[in-house]
Amino acid sequence: MATETSSGSEHFQERQRAAARTLDESVQAQMARAFSGLSPIALALAHADWALHMLASPGRQAQLAQRALELSLQAWRNTGVAPDEAAPEKDGRFADAGWSQWPYSAVKEGFKATDAWWREVAHQGGGVSRHHQHMVDFFTGQALDALSPSNWAVTNPEVLRVARETQGRSLQEGFKFFLQDFREYLGANADTPAESLAPLEYAVGKDVAVTPxxxxxxxxxxxxxxxxxxxxxxxxxxxxxxxxxxxxxxxxxxxxxxxxxxxxxxxxxxxxxxxxxxxxxxxxxxxxxxxxxxxxxxxxxxxxxxxxxxxxxxxxxxxxxxxxxxxxxxxxxxxxxxxxxxxxxxxxxxxxxxxxxxxxxxxxxxxxxxxxxxxxxxxGVFIDEDQLATLRQNMNDKGYLSGKQMGGSFVYLASRGLLWGRNTRRYLMGEDDASFDLMSWNADTTxxxxxxxxxxxxxxxxxxxxxxxxxxxxxxxxxxxxxxxxxxxxxxxxxxxxxxxxxxxxxxxxxxxxxxxxxxxxxxxxxxxxxxxxxxxxxxxxxxxxxxxxxxxxxxxxxxxxxxxxxxxxxxxxxxxxxxxxxxxxxxxxxxxxxxxxxxxxxxxxx
Missing domain, CATH: 3.40.50.1820 (Alpha/Beta hydrolase fold, catalytic domain)
Structure with a gap:
């Protein structure tokens, strides 16, 4: 009788553990989806490591305050430089001549100073683990790239110039592209059969992969x-x-x-x-x-x-x-x-x-x-125990790592050009995506x-x-x-x-x-x-x-x-x-x- 009672108790405890694991996995999966497949725990640990070391470094804080003043003064001086005397712009986002004219020159120089300062702030240095520092540097850069004035119509003189020259048609075309992409996003379904997918720009066996x-x-x-x-x-x-x-x-x-x-x-x-x-x-x-x-x-x-x-x-x-x-x-x-x-x-x-x-x-x-x-x-930003645990859970549900998820990871690595630069050209300037064989191949995911x-x-x-x-x-x-x-x-x-x-x-x-x-x-x-x-x-x-x-x-x-x-x-x-x-x-x-x-x-x- 005692043996049966012990066995029943163990069975009940095992069911409790299984139910707890199921609940944990469900919560973690929801968190991963909310963070685009990234582990929120890994992100929180990296930023906590950075923040605690920053709090314990008053000397570093004073240095950064001084640096903020220096960059502000430098931005002010650069704003006042005549366009024909300014040094060539190295950042392709601001290559258009309109960025050298006020008020856009002030917007540009202000952003560049802010960008430089935050990147210095993020790179804490001593004490922060190498992996955590890499993560903080990377995601700080991602946030700054998203906030660039080149990404917004009202602060991008090139977008406004093209809109004037086309009498607004560029913005109309951009809005059409946005609606088109948004509809495709809403209609995306993992179970969509291959024959229903949009054809590739360059057909395999006809335009590419044609060597006999x-x-x-x-x-x-x-x-x-x-x-x-x-x-x-x-x-x-x-x-x-x-x-x-x-x-x-x-x-x-x-x-x-x-x-x-x-x-x-x-x-x-x-x-x-x-x-x-x-x-x-x-x-x-x-x-x-x-x-x-x-x-x-x-x-x-x-x-x-x-x-x-x-x-x-x-x-x-x-x-x-x-x-x-x-x-x-x-x-x-x-x-x-x-x-x-x-x-x-x-x-x-x-x-x-x-x-x-x-x-x-x-x-x-x-x-x-x-x-x-x-x-x-x-x-390496995506590789640690927490990140891999999140990824494994997603893969175990499906049986594979999807091509869309893998492609999204590569967009992260070059988001300035592949995401923000593309969005500016496509949605704000009405330019369709470039069509060439390498881009078509890139869309043919595995x-x-x-x-x-x-x-x-x-x-x-x-x-x-x-x-x-x-x-x-x-x-x-x-x-x-x-x-x-x-x-x-x-x-x-x-x-x-x-x-x-x-x-x-x-x-x-x-x-x-x-x-x-x-x-x-x-x-x-x-x-x-x-x-x-x-x-x-x-x-x-x-x-x-x-x-x-x-x-x-x-x-x-x-x-x-x-x-x-x-x-x-x-x-x-x-x-x-x-x-x-x-x-x-x-x-x-x-x-x-x-x-x-x-x-x-x-x-x-x-x-």
Missing amino acids: GKVVFRNHLIELIQYSPSTDKVLPEPVLIVPSCIMKYYILDLSPHNSMVKYLVDKGHTVFIISWRNPDASDRDLKMQDYLSAGVLAAMAAARSRTGAERLHTVGYCLGGTFLAIAAAAMGRLARKKGGPREGERTAKEQALIPADLPQLASVILLAAQTDFTEPGEL RLPARMHSEYLDALFLNNALASGQYRFAGATVALMDIDAPMMVVATTRDHVSPWKSVYKIHLQTDTHVTFVLAEGGHNAGIVSEPGRPRRSYQIASVEDNTGWIDPDDWKAQAPVVQGSWWEAMHAWIAERSGAPAKPPAMRAEHAVCDAPGAYVMTRYAD
Whole structure:
């Protein structure tokens, strides 16, 4: 009888705990929705850390009061400067000549002084944790950008001038655009079928992703596209491109004039590229090891079987580059067994996850790809225990991270241009959004499976397991030092997703040849940098085995600057590590699943 009573009590307590968890999760979900998916607890802790340290710093407060006076006087003096004597305006928001005329010059200078002062106030410095300081700096900047006088019609002389010149039509058009966007927002539904979605400006397979080829391999996670040769002879080592699963692959095969795929094909390379499946709720339990095994490694094995090539050049972009680095390290670890007492031995996990018929890596090329995550740039604002707990809860409800949510995060990172600048042009000046292939691609969002994304953030961003030698794959820890192929690593100067100094840390983690390239541009536009594009340049220098560490600032100061596209340097670098050109490998009919760009890239979702 006592046992039954004890069991009933435990069952009742478990039900109470379950009910409490359900209530907590419901409240936390409502709070997250109210804060646009951010954790209000994380935001409150960061600002409390900053505020308490500020309260305990009367000297700092006095210094800031003095600084406020200095900035006010400076703003007053700048307002009185004649337009023809004023220094060139560096802030693009105030580039129009109208900002140099009173009263707008006073509004501009007053805002610039206020902006400078609040940014100094936010950057408390000593005592505030590094992550909390980053959050306070970031969200202070977000608030200041929102309050810019360039965002409001009555304080923006350019908006008023255009309204006068068009007799108000610009404001009318802007209001129409606002109503159009507002209706689309209200009508947005996660369950909207793909056929009901607005068509992309640039149709996949018609305007973009048009380089001829065939899907020659398909599994539940990827389609592998092999492109048709356009030259009589090709280099014998194929090139496999691993794009990020965060994006549709065709950012590297946009319009013919700016397609990296077409460029490489026309230069005599046999090119393969992975097209990742756009997941749904049924894929919630896909893991990072699935993306490595059924994705990167399966594609390598398929490329070898389709061409007979023993060696393979590999290119990884963004998260695809991180995946490629892990796969290359695992392959290097297996290669070390050859000739040793364990030659030929493969553990059960290695047999299950690493194909036996992989080619040798002729090279590993990483594009804007991080392997050390201690300095993740602006993305670090969203990475801490509270933020990830909020994100996990949202993903667990759906089974995936929605493309809309991921796209919103990237808008946060560049809100001055992508949000406020766009709103000013579209709603206040009546200018429709620019239509070009990269913007159309940007609207073609993808999802990520809940478990895979959670593992990625936990292991790499939060714990930096890859750089510290603690990330495990195929039953063993991954050491990037095991990569034995020569490497080319490309970073971009204005990358908010993979800051170049973070990418540069590959020099600390490997002991192989590394050619480092620092290209002008951002995370996307710096990579899609075709020959002939004006005002493009890059720096390039190589570090041989055992050369030692060179500080990134010292590297930048001494590396030569080359005008033009870094694509040309990549092609030459690959060619130096390839055999003599030969007849292109045959594309056998039994391997052709369908024509490029395949089926997976066509999958779209409302969210």
